[in-house]
Amino acid sequence: MDQFDKLLAKWQPQALSLFRFITGLLLFQYGVAKILGFPVVPMFAKIPPLIVVAGTIELVLGALLMIGLFTRLSAFILSGQMAFAYFIGHMFKTPAAPVFHPILNGGTASILFCFACLYLATAGGGPISADAMMRKK
Structure with a gap:
């Protein structure tokens, strides 16, 4: 079992970056549906102001999560x-x-x-992120 743990642990940083990207993508899709109306989701048809605010946050911060920019703040x-x-x-x-x-x-x-998102706020964006690239400069 120890070898299996070592094998998987080797890929943990890349898995974190993938997890961040997929989480951001899924949140981004909710923002697109709420703000841009694509795809049409019947429960988002009536758009109260709170849904517009939520959709805007999901759209913008979901995109930031996907690229890994300001990951900790966005995720928080x-x-x-x-x-x-x-x-x-x-x-x-x-x-x-x-x-x-x-x-x-x-x-x-x-x-x-x-x-x-709480996990991403504590773990960061991983090695494949805009945050990581900015730290290297």
């Missing part, structure tokens, strides 16, 4: 936004009867994004 802000999204958009969707269980309120993605 996105982590907070995803926590906010879970409580406001999922758990307390109906204030009279809050539903805590993510599988029932549709908040699973928000929780995963919250903790993925």
Whole structure:
């Protein structure tokens, strides 16, 4: 098992960069759907001001995560936004009867994004990122 751990540990830095890119890409797609309307998502059809703000944050900071620029700050802000999204958009969707269980309120993605971004805020962007290139100069 020790050899297997060493084999996988060798690729950890590259895996972190890939994880950062994919997390940013997935958040970016939510921003594109909310702001640009592509693809058309029925639940984003009515765009209240809070959705516009959330979509703008996801669009801009998701793009920054993809390229790995200001990774820690972007990920920290996105982590907070995803926590906010879970409580406001999922758990307390109906204030009279809050539903805590993510599988029932549709908040699973928000929780995963919250903790993925929290991890990225602490781990950084990895070796394949704009942040890493700027540090080398």
